[in-house]
Amino acid sequence: MSIVEIQNLSKAYHRGSQVVPVLNDLTFDIKEGEFLALMGPSGSGKSTLLNLIAGIDRPDGGTIKVGAIDITALTETQLARWRADNVGFIFQFYNLIPVLTAFENVALPLLLTGLSKSERREHVEIALSIVGLNDRMDHYPGQLSGGQQQRVAIARAVITDPALLVADEPTGDLDRVSAGEILDLMERLNAESGKTIVMVTHDPRAAGKAHVIKHLEKGVLNVYPETHF
Amino acid sequence: MFILKLIFKNAFRHKLRTWLTIVGITIAILAYGLLRTVISTWYAGVESSSATRLVTRNAISLVFSLPLSYEESIRHVPGVKFVTRDNWFGGIYIDEKHFFPSFAIDPKNYLPLVPEFVIPGDQQAAFIRDRNAALAGRKIAEKYHWKIGDTITLKGTIFPGNWEFVLRAIYHGRDKSTDETFFLFHWDYLNEALKKTASRRADQVGFYFIGVTSPNLAAEVSQAIDKMFKNSLSETLTETEKAFQLGFISMSEAIIVAIRMVSFVVIIIIMAVMANTMAMTARERFGEYAVFKALGFGGVHLAGLIFGESLVIAILGGAAGIALTFPVARAFGRAMDNYFPVFNVAKTTIYMDMAAALLIGLVAGIVPAWRAVHIRVADGLRRIG
Numbered sequence: 001m002s003i004v005e006i007q008n009l010s011k012a013y014h015r016g017s018q019v020v021p022v023l024n025d026l027t028f029d030i031k032e033g034e035f036l037a038l039m040g041p042s043g044s045g046k047s048t049l050l051n052l053i054a055g056i057d058r059p060d061g062g063t064i065k066v067g068a069i070d071i072t073a074l075t076e077t078q079l080a081r082w083r084a085d086n087v088g089f090i091f092q093f094y095n096l097i098p099v100l101t102a103f104e105n106v107a108l109p110l111l112l113t114g115l116s117k118s119e120r121r122e123h124v125e126i127a128l129s130i131v132g133l134n135d136r137m138d139h140y141p142g143q144l145s146g147g148q149q150q151r152v153a154i155a156r157a158v159i160t161d162p163a164l165l166v167a168d169e170p171t172g173d174l175d176r177v178s179a180g181e182i183l184d185l186m187e188r189l190n191a192e193s194g195k196t197i198v199m200v201t202h203d204p205r206a207a208g209k210a211h212v213i214k215h216l217e218k219g220v221l222n223v224y225p226e227t228h229f
Numbered sequence: 230m231f232i233l234k235l236i237f238k239n240a241f242r243h244k245l246r247t248w249l250t251i252v253g254i255t256i257a258i259l260a261y262g263l264l265r266t267v268i269s270t271w272y273a274g275v276e277s278s279s280a281t282r283l284v285t286r287n288a289i290s291l292v293f294s295l296p297l298s299y300e301e302s303i304r305h306v307p308g309v310k311f312v313t314r315d316n317w318f319g320g321i322y323i324d325e326k327h328f329f330p331s332f333a334i335d336p337k338n339y340l341p342l343v344p345e346f347v348i349p350g351d352q353q354a355a356f357i358r359d360r361n362a363a364l365a366g367r368k369i370a371e372k373y374h375w376k377i378g379d380t381i382t383l384k385g386t387i388f389p390g391n392w393e394f395v396l397r398a399i400y401h402g403r404d405k406s407t408d409e410t411f412f413l414f415h416w417d418y419l420n421e422a423l424k425k426t427a428s429r430r431a432d433q434v435g436f437y438f439i440g441v442t443s444p445n446l447a448a449e450v451s452q453a454i455d456k457m458f459k460n461s462l463s464e465t466l467t468e469t470e471k472a473f474q475l476g477f478i479s480m481s482e483a484i485i486v487a488i489r490m491v492s493f494v495v496i497i498i499i500m501a502v503m504a505n506t507m508a509m510t511a512r513e514r515f516g517e518y519a520v521f522k523a524l525g526f527g528g529v530h531l532a533g534l535i536f537g538e539s540l541v542i543a544i545l546g547g548a549a550g551i552a553l554t555f556p557v558a559r560a561f562g563r564a565m566d567n568y569f570p571v572f573n574v575a576k577t578t579i580y581m582d583m584a585a586a587l588l589i590g591l592v593a594g595i596v597p598a599w600r601a602v603h604i605r606v607a608d609g610l611r612r613i614g
Contacts, residue, residue, distance in 0.1 A: 048607075056523050056606035077527060084525020091610070095520045099238035104231070109524050111231060156524075 003163060003196050004030035004053060009062035010219075011048055022048050024219040026062070032163075035190045035197045037210035044216045046200040047168055053198055054087050054166040055079050066164065084112045088157030088195075090167035090186075094149040096141040096156075102128065103137040106155045113160065127155040131185060147178025154185055158195070165189065167199040171206050183209045236537035243510070247542060250506045254546025254589060255553065257499035258582050262554035263561060264492035265578040271478060271485055273571040277406040278470035280444035282342060285454055286436040286473075288464040294433035295463050297420075302457060303437055308450040311440035313338035314416050316433075320383030320392060322373070329369045329570075331383060331412040333419040334438075336364075342440045345403040346411075352377065352398035360418050363394035366409035367401040368570065375399075383412070388419065390426070410570040439467075496585050503593035507539050511597030518601045519609020528602035532594075535601055539594035540587070547586025551579055 009026040012019050022045040030036055030053075038046045051057035052064060055071045063072050066086065074082060089095075096105045106127050110120045128134050131151035141149050150170060157165055167186065171179035187209050189195045199210060207213050214221055241247050269276075285303065287293035297314065304312045318331040336357045340346070348356070348364065356362045363381060375381065379396045394414050402409050416434075423431040441450050451467035458465045468476075478485070511518075518531050554574055562572030 051607045051610075054523070056610070080522065080525050080527050083523060089520075089523050091520075095516070095610075097235075097517060097520075099242060100235065104235075107231070108521075112525050 001032050002029035003032040003034075003067060004198075005063075005065040006030075006053070007063045007065075009049075009052065009059050009064065011045070011052065011057075011059050011061075022219050023052075023059070026219075026221055028214070028221060030196060030198060032196055033190070033194045034212055035187070035210045036199065037207035037213045038198065038200045038216055039202070039204075039207055039213055040216035045219045046216050049216065050166050050168055050198060050200050054089065054164075055083050084109060084160065086162050086164055088160070088162040088165045090150070090153055090157050090165060090170045092169035092172040094141070094146075094153045094173075096149055096152055098141050101138050101140055102133060102144065102152045102155075105141070105152055106137075106159055109156060109160050123159055124155075127159045128152075130158070130189075131155045145178065146174050147181055150174060150178070150182050151185065154182070154189070158189060158193070163196060165195050165197045167197065169200055169202065171201070171203055179203070179206070232533070232537070236534060236541055239510075239514075239534065240538045240541045246506060246509070250503060250542055251546040251549065253502050254499055254543055254586065255549040257495050257589075258547050258550025258586055259553050259557060260495045261492050261585055262550065262574065262578055262582050263558060264488050264495070265581055266554075266558055266572065266574050267569070268485055268488055268492075269575045269578060270569045270572050271481070273406050273408070273573075275471055275474045275478065277345065277404065277408070277571075278474055280447065280469065280471070281441050282470040283439040283441060283447060283451055283454075283467055284436055284470055284473040285439060285465050285467040288455075288466040291436065293463070294435055295437065295465065297432040297434055299458065299463075299465070300434070300437065303439060303454055306450055306453045306457070308441050308443070308446035308453075309439055310442050311338045311342050313342060313438045314434040315339070315438045316416060316419060316435040318383070318388065318392075318412075318414075318419070319386045320412070321386060322381070322383055327373075329366075329410045329412055330408075331414070333416040334413050335416050336413075339413070339438065342438060345407045346400040347403050348398050348400045356398040359395060359397055360415050360421075361393065361395055362397035362415065364398040364400060364411075364413040365396055366411045366570075367399055368409040368566065369412065370396070370399045372566070381412075388423065388427075388430075390422075392419075392422075394418075405573050406571055408570045410566075438470075496589065500589050500592050503539070503543060503589050504596065506542070507535070507593045507597045510538070511535060511601055515601065515604055515609050518604055519606045522604070522606045523610065531601045532598040535598040536591065536594040539597075540590035543586050543590030543593065547582060547589070550586070551582045554579075554582065 006029070007027050009023055011023040012021045026049070038049060040046050048057065052059050059072055063070050069082065071079060071082060097108070100108070103124055106124045107120050110123060115123065125134065128137050131154050133148060133151055133155065136144060136148060141152070144152065170186065171182055174182060183206055186197060190197050199206065201207050285295070287295055300312055300314055303309060313335040316333040318333050320331045321327070322329065340353065356364045365375060375396050377396055377399065381394050381396055383392045383394070385392055400409070420431055441447055447469055454467045455465050521531060558572060558574045562569060565572065
């Protein structure tokens with residue numbers, strides 16, 4: 001069963017009077033519980049496609065349905081609400097708030113829910129235990145290693161229990177060992193919690209963890225045969 | 230609580246920049262408060278004037294006197310309770326630097342008109358009894374270390390010569406706004422001396438100070454007095470004490486307007502400085518705002534964070550400025566007591582300080598908040614990468 005259905009998706013950027021097409025008439029599905037890796041050279045449109053799926057950018061044409069919702073038809077406010085409920089973000093540079101502790105960073109998305117303070121605490125402690133950072137919850141991002149920061153970011157991404165996790169180069173800023181730990185964690189979230197993961201990566205080792213690898217080049221998918229593991 | 234904590238933490242991310250901005254706001258609010266106090270001090274006489282007191286002066290100008298004979302006629306106007314003759318003496322104590330207002334008055338009729346002058350009973354009786362007695366305000370008595378029974382010599386400028394008085398009473402103000410720098414003595418003492426030395430100037434009154442039975446009668450009594458002396462050699466102009474005081478202030482209105490404008494300019498300048506601080510802050514955090522938006526936070530949340538941060542800085546600066554206004558105003562008042570006998574920070578000045586601080590915070594947050602609310606998430610995230 002598909003969780004994401006993409007139909008005739010296109011997107012172009014404008015540089016002055018010049019129009020630079022990024023995505024051309026893409027149509028594909030992402031199955032529920034799938035771990036998908038998007039690969040391709042720089043400028044191929046991978047991150048743009050990821051942003052569109054996550055509802056943080058708007059396409060020029062086509063539709064994206066996530067679950068039963070056409071997110072291209074939502075207003076900005078509806079889209080923000082939808083993201084809060086359905087999408088967890090994992091960024092290359094972690095994007096933690098430096099003045100908040102690991103605990104507070106993870107708790108941030110819960111402020112948009114109706115949970116009480118004690119319920120929020122309970123959720124955050126569980127999320128941090130999943131990523132193995134219970135003992136670091138009072139540390140600030142600056143006091144954590146890159147791998148630990150990315151684990152905090154993953155805890156923040158899963159804290160609201162979203163169906164879809166999007167990750168943009170999640171291991172791009174990490175050393176080999178830390179990258180391996182993060183990929184293992186993502187694999188575990190996919191396998192044990194059934195999270196659908198869409199990951200953009202240049203790293204073949206990272207892509208190797210995915211069930212499906214799609215190659216994107218010059219805005220077109222499947223120039224190379226789709227890879228299934 | 231969480232959001233409040235985040236706002237405070239955000240506000241002090243760049244400690245040096247934030248503290249410099251707070252110091253700037255503190256100084257601006259302090260300057261604004263002092264300038265507003267200077268303006269309100271200018272109007273202190275107006276504020277302390279009574280609605281039941283009138284002043285009758287020569288219709289041509291205050292420099293022209295009125296005949297003494299008018300006093301009895303005014304006394305018989307219905308509604309008039311007290312009338313006292315009054316002359317600006319303009320004496321100098323020691324030298325020109327030591328200035329305080331000095332008036333020749335009729336004590337029996339004058340003192341009931343000024344209940345804000347609080348005088349011990351025995352001193353009041355002694356002041357009324359002795360013709361060469363003087364009544365001085367607490368401030369000048371303290372300043373010159375005068376004691377009851379001291380002989381004080383003033384050098385006359387309008388009425389030449391050395392004039393000797395014996396200090397018989399010292400008054401203190403009933404209210405904070407009461408001027409405690411007046412020097413008052415018997416009009417008869419002045420007049421008797423003038424009869425001997427400059428008889429042409431004797432039996433002339435600078436102005437009459439009148440007490441009416443009810444404030445409602447002020448207009449009616451004023452008209453009746455002026456009508457009575459119409460077409461006489463010395464026509465009169467009768468007005469309330471407040472209008473009389475405002476007449477003096479209007480002579481220096483240009484200075485007041487200039488001070489008022491400077492006080493607003495100070496606020497506008499610090500508003501620009503604060504807006505710049507907030508613009509820099511927001512520019513550095515557009516990536517974070519994009520993350521907040523990606524996580525589902527809306528424009529209202531971001532605007533709240535930015536305005537909150539801006540207001541925290543402005544309120545801290547404003548509070549420090551207000552707290553400093555009192556001691557600085559006291560020191561300023563002491564240093565300038567020759568020019569500002571009453572220099573008190575009014576409640577309205579503090580309210581205006583608070584309003585100015587809030588306005589600074591709100592205005593400074595407008596542009597950064599607008600930009601943060603309208604930033605596209607994808608663009609904001611690209612700034613980080």
